[in-house]
Amino acid sequence: MDSSSLLLVYLVAMFGLFYLLFIRPQKKAQKQHKEMLDKVRVHERVLTAGGIYGVVTEVGEDTITVKIAEGVQVELAKTAIVEIAEKE
Numbered sequence: 001m002d003s004s005s006l007l008l009v010y011l012v013a014m015f016g017l018f019y020l021l022f023i024r025p026q027k028k029a030q031k032q033h034k035e036m037l038d039k040v041r042v043h044e045r046v047l048t049a050g051g052i053y054g055v056v057t058e059v060g061e062d063t064i065t066v067k068i069a070e071g072v073q074v075e076l077a078k079t080a081i082v083e084i085a086e087k088e
Contacts, residue, residue, distance in 0.1 A: 045085040
């Protein structure tokens with residue numbers, strides 16, 4: 001094997017390692033987050049990316065309305081939901 005072939009083998013191996021260690025786990029986490037967002041329903045307690053717990057009052061296509069205190073509701077992007085905490 002000459003040096004250019006060996007370099008190509010190393011580059012392919014490095015890309016494969018990079019894919020296995022970084023890209024694949026990130027795609028898996030993104031898929032799980034999307035599935036979780038698709039399952040969000042009214043009356044579920046959620047945690048937002050800002051660290052605020054609230055109860056879902058309305059679910060739209062791209063937005064979600066969350067009641068964070070008595071008489072206080074905020075409209076958030078669905079992607080701002082980090083986890084479903086528990087049902088109210």
